[in-house]
Amino acid sequence: MATRIGVVTFPGSLDDRDAQRAVRAAGAEAVALWHGSHDLDGVDAVILPGGFSYGDYLRAGAIAALAPIMTEIKQAAAKGVPVLGICNGFQMLVEAHLLPGGLLRNAHQQFIRRDQKLVVANSDTAWTNRFKTGEEIVIPLKNADGGFTADAETLKRINGENLVAFRYAGVNPNGSIDDIAGLTNERGNVVGLMPHPEHAVEPGFGPSTTNAMRSGVDGLRFFEGALNALQVA
């Protein structure tokens, strides 16, 4: 039976279809899930997609973090089910306290969209096991509230327990503390990041590389990584 990966749609989600497409590109079955439901439909892994859920009212991801399906996602995460939060999904994971810290408006106050170089800081997670620690990858970044922050004590724990999954390389695009682009939890099943792996899974539609325009497919390995983690488990 094919591995089934759920993608939750919230009011204001934008990249849910792209995430479903990425899941299929990696060889899994994509399952559409709904924010207002308490049913995870028995999926093997869950993706919280990018967008502006609930118009980013209150704070980015804050209201989505209180949605009915998040109760189920918290329980699943506690059992070790792989959960990936992309952009708005990362903001939801932070607001739901599944990952530490908080996200602020970009330091330069602008929405930003660029092909972003990242360094893989922890390749021992359900979503990063197809990378090598220290490897550089390029995937798109597009957000307004991407400035990661945490107090000194939390930051010490994040670094001490190796919870940084990705750091920005080349430039820090939004003022994130310690160049943090993405985090994992202690167990390694929950990963969240601001950049968008689902937009770099298919030649012709990804970031440009030195080989050819739009040929970047580094994002595909996130989804293949989840398949790998589920097969090993």
Added chain:
Amino acid sequence: MPTIVVDVMPKAELLDPQGKAVTGSLARLGHGAFQNVRIGKRVELTVEGEVTDEVLAEAKTIAEEILSNQVIEDVVSIEVV
């Protein structure tokens, strides 16, 4: 009906990009005396019935756990008007 007013501000030590943008505009308009603008949120919770200690305690919990994110914001006041 009574209203509980909750004021939330970005933490003092963190950058407030909204406030920074307004500070810049004020300086350009010649209001240079106003050096540091910071922007927060005022939330009004209208209560059905009396504001008992219990209701106020519930509002405090809501303010700290939902209306603000303690990582980046502080609840600076909760008052009944």
